[in-house]
Amino acid sequence: MLRFLSAQSSFNLWVIFAAENLLVTLLALLFGWAILKLTHKPIQQASRQEVFVCLVTNIINTMITYAGFWLWKHGYIVLGYELSWRIIIDFFMLFMLMDLAMFIFHYFIHHSAIYKAIHRFHHHYTDPTPIDLFVLHPFETVGFGSLWLLIITLISFNIYAVFIYLAVNIFFGIMGHLGVEPIPSGIRKLIPFKYLGTSSFHHRHHLDISYNYGFYTNIWDKLFKTYKEG
Template sequence: MISNGTGLSGYITIFWQFSWPEWVVFSLVINVFLYLFSIGLYIFIDKTCRKKPLQETDHSITTSDLFLSLFTVVCNSLVLLTGAFLWKNKWIEIGESMSVGVIFLEVVALLLFMDLFMYFFHYAAHLPWVYKMLHGKHHEHVSTNFLSLFVLHPFETIGFGLMMLVVLMGYDFSVISISVYLMINLIWGTIGHLNREFFPASFDKLLVGTTRFHNQHHLDETKNFGFYTSIWDRLFGTYR
């Protein structure tokens, strides 16, 4: 792991040799970049998509939402630092496979496992006392805006991150698979909080967690707890 290498192993070695101050800077920079990327993607799709808005108006941008979204970036950075700590202490092992087939299967596995875990996590967040303390702020966004994805209680952000780390502790996923999954997660979350349906209507029948699917959850908080798919909602009777 710490020997000089070429290709993928060489890049992993660079991160292995990071000092903790370097990890702090890296985690903040990468999460700020992803935050700005999500906002830019939202605005781009919103300006170029010709489909009718799902709701009449977007949720207004508030100062409190802006600060909370920035704190979410900090929380995501802390999760990344926790992952780095677990990796450097051998609790998480990172694979180096570059096989397209392996990467595809690992990404699909991550999507399905995390979708299942997030379903239960999200369902639990709607228990009355949990909702009041944690998740209610997110649902002030009955309609959405480009910050909605990041308007989360810190415990929610960290909870999602810890779920991800637990999954990574259970199997040596390729670093490429992890990176692809995280990018899909960000893009899916951004699309899910648009005020316009991004996917074709037929995608609902393909069990995809479409924009409309998540928008319905913001309108009816007892339905559609899944994220990437509607599989678990259909299975457990919470689909709408």
């Protein structure tokens, strides 16, 4: 796939990456709405503002994708391609590193003037819906994207671990913005669910911005005393 992309013109790359990001967004929203349908929660119609910001987020994500490809093509990002046990190790390391990095970034935003200027936009609704995953201030989208590029530039990962991580990232993002908990409370008390950032975990953050800054896990919130039961 990377060989195919390397042979494309800049214009074709922009078109491919834009189509990829729009497709991912569409599939993520369909997945989220399907879960809401199964849980019998009414699906709120997205406002024009939400749709517009979602499209802006896709444009920025396309730019980040292009930047990542440019960094790889020029040797700044180094990826492994072997099918081996390293896929599992690299995925777990990338999962935990990004979880910690985003926790720190998220905590910093909430405890600075940046929250009022930027991040409060994402907290417009205390009862999130799937599209709110993509309703972010442009500066915040750039911030998260830059964090992602920095980590995969500093550390070499297996490409298949990267793909798995990206899919898991979208899954957790949609689950966190359902506004409903599809996982029964009994299961959430079991390992590994008791350490993961479930829908109710992130929903609690939207209800009370002083708690639950993590994304994929609640580990860092428990360590730094910012955890609150969902």
